[in-house]
Amino acid sequence: MNTAYNFAFFDEGSKREIRRATLKAIAIPGYQVPFASREMPIGRGWGTGGLQLTLSLIGKEDVLKVIDQGSDESVNAVSIKKLVSDTTGVQITDHTSRATIIQSRHRIPEVPLNKDQILVLQVPLPEPLRYFEPSEHETKKLHAEKEYSGAWLMLFEQIMKYGSMTTGADHPVMVHDRYVMAPSPIPRFDNSKMNENEALILLGAGREKKIYAVPPFTKIVSLDFEDYPFEGESFDGKCCRLCGSEGVFLDELIDEATGETYYQCNDTSYCCEILNEVEKAGVN
Amino acid sequence: MGYVAVKGGTQAIEEAIKRLKYERLHKEQVLETGQIEAGMRGLIDQVMSESSLYNEKLAALAIKQAEGNPEEAVFLLRAYRSTLPRKHCSQIIESEDMKVERRISASFKDIPGGQILGAATDYTHRLLDFNLMNETEKTVKEWLSAYAIENSSIEELMNGPELVLPKVLDYLRKEGLIPPLENNDAEPDDVTRESLEFPSSRSQRLQILTRGETGAVTSLAYAVIRGYGALHPTVGELRVGSLPIYVGHPNEEGSDEDEYYIGNIKATEAEMLMPFMAEKEKGSKELEFEIGYGLCFGQNETKAIAMGILDNCLEHPDNSFPSHNEEFVLLHIDSVESTGFISHLKMPHYVTFQSKLDSVRKTKGKTEEREEVRSI
Known part of the structure; x- marks a missing residue:
């Protein structure tokens, strides 16, 4: 542990300020609370919003898990874990169920979260209306007036042009019938996991200096139309080549030798856990 | 089976960091921060200004660590600045x-x-x-003493009553x-x-x-x-x-x-x-x-x-x-x-890309259907 820095890197005043913004965000689900984002020792755009939330929340008893695009061992997840563990000495885990704080870039884990956990999502662009309105001053007004026709029109135009909604990750959601929110670039597959989730979900955008939240058991509805319902990514008839799981988000990979496409769990720790269970069962 | 980056990230990172250190050191020259402070005034000033931290010593250290890359040096100082409490606001400066x-x-x-x-x-x-290629401490000292004699009156002015x-x-x-x-x-x-x-x-x-x-x-x-x-x-x-x-x-x-x-x-x-x-x-x-x-x-x-x-x-x-x-x-x-945001594009975007791929495939199917309808 690096004792040249304060516990969890920040001075206590900075932590307090981030916690205040977080409390406000929890009190107004889906509303983007501005905060004076600090410069971090990792790149702006590399998860500094999530990292600031994690560092402001973490205590000595916490157990941390960090994933990046589903993987615990992805370069950036490793780098973030290293920084937090260097400045706090807390325990690190890969197991979703053992973690008390899970910082994630662009995935909600496959293992359901519980009420004792906090999921911290890293957000690159927190403003769901930015696509059609570049000005921050204007989008603030649109949110205040609940004027979301632009968001619906964006989806409508996609249907007119391409025959379906073409949002990739980051499909906008309505929070508790009030705020339209960018769920961070989680795949559409994960949007439904936000609805009525038992865990507290916090979203942090470091570069854009915003914190927002989905408190436990909040209603989250992905924007769609009656005749064009929202659809997640489909993996029908496909399963993980390693553990055989179905109904999870799969990575599409190509076998270099045969040129065949195959699939594998995107959530690597989930995949490992299933494999371990299978092995144990086999040994017994 | 193709190589899938699931495990092994930690070790790869350690090695990449070592390699970076090697690049800084492999010519076996130690760049002293004092030298940076003395001879890189322009870079020091730029880095202090962009990082909002006025400290020549720390700026020299950041420049050394960043191998002279100003964007990286500013980044180091800003991150350091985040750990410092702000205790005072200065009096008004005229x-x-x-x-x-x-x-x-x-x-x-x-x-x-x-x-x-x-x-x-x-x-x-x-x-x-090209003379600077062969500059020595001796020539520098000679020049300085000649300059001091030549400008004794100016020196007085600069060190005397403030201008x-x-x-x-x-x-x-x-x-x-x-x-x-x-x-x-x-x-x-x-x-x-x-x-x-x-x-x-x-x-x-x-x-x-x-x-x-x-x-x-x-x-x-x-x-x-x-x-x-x-x-x-x-x-x-x-x-x-x-x-x-x-x-x-x-x-x-x-x-x-x-x-x-x-x-x-x-x-x-x-x-x-x-x-x-x-x-x-x-x-x-x-x-x-x-x-x-x-x-x-x-x-x-x-x-x-x-x-x-x-x-x-x-x-x-x-x-x-x-x-x-x-x-x-x-x-x-x-x-x-x-x-930061430009460089984040180097991070893996596998999930977001998979998601977009799914959208593209869906629209492809639909466009073909629509075209078939049209041709009928």
Whole structure:
């Protein structure tokens, strides 16, 4: 542990300020609370919003898990874990169920979260209306007036042009019938996991200096139309080549030798856990 | 089976970090931070200014660690700055009190106190000086002692009574050519403690401009005077020198005598004059001057002037020019923010890309269907 820095890197005043913004965000689900984002020792755009939330929340008893695009061992997840563990000495885990704080870039884990956990999502662009309105001053007004026709029109135009909604990750959601929110670039597959989730979900955008939240058991509805319902990514008839799981988000990979496409769990720790269970069962 | 990056990231990172260290060291030369401090004044000043941290020693260390890459050095110092509590706000600094080392005006030939060229590259020919390849401590010392003898009177002047000069613009104010303004001595908003919201305050704008990436600030200001803006500024006064900083007693509101002197900072200040058509009574118009203000740490004249231009642009919002739009200028000139977001594109985007791929496949199927329908 690096004792040249304060516990969890920040001075206590900075932590307090981030916690205040977080409390406000929890009190107004889906509303983007501005905060004076600090410069971090990792790149702006590399998860500094999530990292600031994690560092402001973490205590000595916490157990941390960090994933990046589903993987615990992805370069950036490793780098973030290293920084937090260097400045706090807390325990690190890969197991979703053992973690008390899970910082994630662009995935909600496959293992359901519980009420004792906090999921911290890293957000690159927190403003769901930015696509059609570049000005921050204007989008603030649109949110205040609940004027979301632009968001619906964006989806409508996609249907007119391409025959379906073409949002990739980051499909906008309505929070508790009030705020339209960018769920961070989680795949559409994960949007439904936000609805009525038992865990507290916090979203942090470091570069854009915003914190927002989905408190436990909040209603989250992905924007769609009656005749064009929202659809997640489909993996029908496909399963993980390693553990055989179905109904999870799969990575599409190509076998270099045969040129065949195959699939594998995107959530690597989930995949490992299933494999371990299978092995144990086999040994017994 | 193809290689799938599931495990092994930790070790790969350790090795990449080692490799970076190797690149810095493999020529087996130790670059001392003292040498950086002594010989890289321009880079030190730029890095201190962009990181909003005035400390030459730390800047030299950051430059060493970053192998001279300013974006990386600024990043290091900003991250370090985040760990420091902000304990004081300095007393108001009057730039008339600057101990001037260089001071010029492009508007008036004959200014009170005179034009003082000081140290500037403006008057050099940019010819590579190959003699510097063989510079030795001996030749340096010889040159210095000869210079000291030659300039004994100037040395006295510089070390003797401080060279404090009146401001050029005060002359124009007396003439009534610049409208007089009340001093605004309110404590400035600090964007590092409270995030920027729009419309912004002037102190927020000035703070972001002075922290701005030198190249970005210069480019935008260049666009303004070249054609994408409506300004034709003149340098009213440009001064470089040191400013004394005082803080008040932390607990007691006291007189000036209780102030603590905490040191000097070197700064560049630019006061730009912009001709401006002012509306007068009964629709008549009169040409007046307006000011654009630039101030940055160290000697960085291009940046201070560019900041002065952009300050004035943002005082007159005009959506036909991006350089007059505060959100466009203020949200895009920060070094750590812009380089951070550009470089994040190197991170894996497997999930987001898979998601987009799914959308593309869905629309492909639908477009074909629609085309079939059409052909029937």
